[in-house]
Amino acid sequence: MTKKTDFELLRYSRCKRGAIKFSYWFLSIPHKLKNLLFKIGNFFKRIFLFFVNDIKDIGRTFKKGSYKTKLSYVFMGFGSFARKQIGRGILFMGFEALYIVFMTMFGSHYLARLGSLGTVAHEYVRVLVNGVWVQQIVYHDNSFKILLYSIITIIVSIAFIYTWRLNIKQNKICEEIEASGKKVKSTKDDLRSLVDNDFHKTLLALPTVGILLFTVLPIVFMILIAFTNYDMNNTPPYNLFHWIGLDNFNQLFGWSSGSKYFSAAFGEILAWTLVWAVLATFTNYFLGMAVAMLINKKGIKIKKMWRTILIITIAVPQFVSLLFVSKMFTANGIINTIFHTNIDFWNNRWIARSLVIVINIWIGIPYLMLITTGILMNIPSDLYESAKIDGASPWKQYAKITLPYMLFVTGPYLLTSFIANMNNFNVIYLLTGGGPKVTNSFNSGGTDLLITWLFKLTVDNHNYKFAAVIGIMVFLVVAVISLIVYNLLPSTRNEEEFQ
Amino acid sequence: MRKVEKKVDQYDVYRPHKASIKKRRLAGNIAAYTGLILISAVWLIPLVFLIFASFGVNADGTGGAGVPSTIFPEHWGVASYVVLFTDSQVPFMRWFLNTFIMALATAILSSAMTIMMSYVLSRFRFKGRRFMMNFMLVLGMFPGFLTTIVLYYVLKMLGLTQNGAIGGLILVYCASSGMGYYISKGYFDTIPKSLDEAAYVDGATKFQVFYKIMLPLAKPILIYTVLTAFMAPWGDFVFARYISFGYSDSYNVAVGLWSLLQQDKIANYFTVFCAGGVLVSLPVTILFICLQRYYVSGVTGGAVKG
Structure with missing residues (x-):
């Protein structure tokens, strides 16, 4: 089958065109997969080559180098001292000394026990207190500490290796400079470059360290927790937890004979999370756009006031408005009184779910109104004028001009807001607390999203292993959706269309 | 005034509904305003209710009543703020x-x-x-x-x-x-x-x-x-x-x-x-x-x- 061009396709009906295009896409999957595998292979090959070259370079530098360089391989910063770069020398040598002290006093002890995560958690000892024998508890291995400090030790070691390599590179550069007869940089020069040529390093230092310590380290830790049995019954310091391989994941997918409720609850909640994210994103998007268009309409006066009214709801902290609204809908709350009804909104799963979506519209529309207002005004008005001359109805104008333009410009935003909605903790937790309760569901409720379930599993049940597994699953779902959508987005496919 | 309009109507054959366009625009504006007023009401009402509820007190005038079931509290006061x-x-x-x-x-x-x-x-x-x-x-x-x-x-x-x-x-x-x-x-x-x-x-x-x-x-x-x-x-x-x-x-x-x-x-x-x-x-x-x-x-x- 030869591939038809877009132009040739025009003679088919719209339906047939779609079918043919789909079949092209379907047939291209093997090719795409092959490309992907190839890319991944290339990636690893590049990393491997990088390391090989690096090691070769280290060897070459050692061979060619003077005694200053050679000694630097063992005593970091020796070369710097010898070349009167005091500042660098102190940093290098200080770091090496610190690293050695850190490893001998601290790091190696924990690293050695990483494989077992400890053997004895506690024991009771009889101690003589004021002449009386008392039984006292003595804690030994703490799996949590062992795992955490081991990760820190590994990170510090990687940093050390990197610095060692840096030290060698510096020596090489200095030798080249000396060979060409120029002067090497002094400490003063180094300090000056920190506000000039290397200013980005100064600026990046603090944010990077913050992200490493407060995001990367915890995430690595929690990923590892997913492969242990860390839960309420295995909580340090009284008890130990151990590596259990893929057991948690087996339970999640129902492959192992453990609790069948866990995988059932997970499937249910994942489905609702996706449905919720789709509905919440698109209801907000279209209704927000509608409100923005209403305010933008020709002939509407005091536009600013209408906008401000909506914006007030952004300013009021969500916990105030959400908690209050949730109480308005209780069995004998204001809403039931006004309408003389007697609906128990939060106790029926489906009513609760619909209501959560409706209230989320209330929360979300002001943002969308703000975002879309500006973009709507940017649409070239000649497009509308020519459409009018051609006799297009307002609906046609919306479908053929406004909507494509909006989707094109806000495509990336839609993706991020979809992901934000998947992790929309506040709306669900403050409105329903995840309820109504469902039996045999691992503490999950009728409106729980994965993220609120994760919160409940940690805070109420101390079931860290499953929380970690769910966290990883959330990541996987988000990553897969982002990849797919990003490739489908019109803004990445044909960038020139509206420019 | 009316005369002029009539004259325009006579010659402007391609836009016979000028008056009705104006009317339609007016109707559209009225609809839009009603919509906006409704929307503003929906967005402000919970906040207004919140303010009303904050002025609710117990029957004996002490602050701290339960969840209200009416829009306006039965007993008004600032005792809840005092609490x-x-x-x-x-x-x-x-x-x-x-x-x-x-x-x-x-x-x-x-x-x-x-x-x-x-x-x-x-x-x-x-x-x-x-x-x-x-x-x-x-x-x-x-x-x-x-x-x-x-x-x-x-x-x-x-x-x-x-x-x-x-x-x-x-x-x-x-x-x-x-x-x-x-x-x-x-x-x-x-x-x-x-x-x-x-x-x-x-x-x-x-x-x-x-x-x-x-x-x-x-x-x-x-x-x-x-x-x-x-x-x-x-x-x-x-x-x-x-x-x-x-x-x-x-x-x-x-x-x-x-x-x-x-x-x-x-x-x-x-x-x-x-x-x-x-x-x-x-x-x-x-x-x-x-x-x-x-x-x-x-x-x-x-x-x-x-």
């Missing part, structure tokens, strides 16, 4: 102060981190830049709460939970704020590069360019960043609850007022919650509306950049 400042169970001033301190610290530290990160990613080209951006993108896909379990443990060792939760929370809010660089980076990208180049030609260092040229030019996005950073602690619930767990003197307003709605308290403290909610919302809302312009430009720019 906020007198009841030892409700250290509202403490909560407010806690949140205010956290908000100030976060506004300064976290915006500094964000601006530093976004400026570097926008203006400098260095090895590993793309990797850093992709890495942060991937990191952002993990649910943020996941990190709290470890952070809690670490902060506990440092004495920054429960009793010292304020310090711990400030750290949590600020440390990773470099990851929220997208919007301000987008803004820096729009400032023409020729400005920096001109300054470099004149012999300015990179620090001087950043401090003397870029920061003043980036004032709108600076204000946006500071404003959002300042507002975050007022609404944060997840981290605040986990880190200050069970120690009511270091709650922020969100956790504190939320604790009033738990089963053992709601019957006696609901109107107190409403009163607290009103008192928290007022300053934040006023600040927000004053700086609305900057917020709108930040949000809009961010969405378009993606």
Whole structure:
């Protein structure tokens, strides 16, 4: 089958065109997969080559180098001292000394026990207190500490290796400079470059360290927790937890004979999370756009006031408005009184779910109104004028001009807001607390999203292993959706269309 | 007047419905206004109800009634506001102060981190830049709460939970704020590069360019960043609850007022919650509306950049 061009396709009906295009896409999957595998292979090959070259370079530098360089391989910063770069020398040598002290006093002890995560958690000892024998508890291995400090030790070691390599590179550069007869940089020069040529390093230092310590380290830790049995019954310091391989994941997918409720609850909640994210994103998007268009309409006066009214709801902290609204809908709350009804909104799963979506519209529309207002005004008005001359109805104008333009410009935003909605903790937790309760569901409720379930599993049940597994699953779902959508987005496919 | 219109009607054969177009536009406007008034009502009513509820008191005039079932409270009074400042169970001033301190610290530290990160990613080209951006993108896909379990443990060792939760929370809010660089980076990208180049030609260092040229030019996005950073602690619930767990003197307003709605308290403290909610919302809302312009430009720019 030869591939038809877009132009040739025009003679088919719209339906047939779609079918043919789909079949092209379907047939291209093997090719795409092959490309992907190839890319991944290339990636690893590049990393491997990088390391090989690096090691070769280290060897070459050692061979060619003077005694200053050679000694630097063992005593970091020796070369710097010898070349009167005091500042660098102190940093290098200080770091090496610190690293050695850190490893001998601290790091190696924990690293050695990483494989077992400890053997004895506690024991009771009889101690003589004021002449009386008392039984006292003595804690030994703490799996949590062992795992955490081991990760820190590994990170510090990687940093050390990197610095060692840096030290060698510096020596090489200095030798080249000396060979060409120029002067090497002094400490003063180094300090000056920190506000000039290397200013980005100064600026990046603090944010990077913050992200490493407060995001990367915890995430690595929690990923590892997913492969242990860390839960309420295995909580340090009284008890130990151990590596259990893929057991948690087996339970999640129902492959192992453990609790069948866990995988059932997970499937249910994942489905609702996706449905919720789709509905919440698109209801907000279209209704927000509608409100923005209403305010933008020709002939509407005091536009600013209408906008401000909506914006007030952004300013009021969500916990105030959400908690209050949730109480308005209780069995004998204001809403039931006004309408003389007697609906128990939060106790029926489906009513609760619909209501959560409706209230989320209330929360979300002001943002969308703000975002879309500006973009709507940017649409070239000649497009509308020519459409009018051609006799297009307002609906046609919306479908053929406004909507494509909006989707094109806000495509990336839609993706991020979809992901934000998947992790929309506040709306669900403050409105329903995840309820109504469902039996045999691992503490999950009728409106729980994965993220609120994760919160409940940690805070109420101390079931860290499953929380970690769910966290990883959330990541996987988000990553897969982002990849797919990003490739489908019109803004990445044909960038020139509206420019 | 009428004569002229008639004349136009006679000759303008292709636009025979001029009068009816006017009429239709009027009808459209009326419909639009009704829609807007309805929308405004729906958006304001819960807030108005909140204010009404905060003035509800018990039959004997003491503050702290349960969940109201009517729009207007049966008994009016300001006793619920008084409870906020007198009841030892409700250290509202403490909560407010806690949140205010956290908000100030976060506004300064976290915006500094964000601006530093976004400026570097926008203006400098260095090895590993793309990797850093992709890495942060991937990191952002993990649910943020996941990190709290470890952070809690670490902060506990440092004495920054429960009793010292304020310090711990400030750290949590600020440390990773470099990851929220997208919007301000987008803004820096729009400032023409020729400005920096001109300054470099004149012999300015990179620090001087950043401090003397870029920061003043980036004032709108600076204000946006500071404003959002300042507002975050007022609404944060997840981290605040986990880190200050069970120690009511270091709650922020969100956790504190939320604790009033738990089963053992709601019957006696609901109107107190409403009163607290009103008192928290007022300053934040006023600040927000004053700086609305900057917020709108930040949000809009961010969405378009993606």
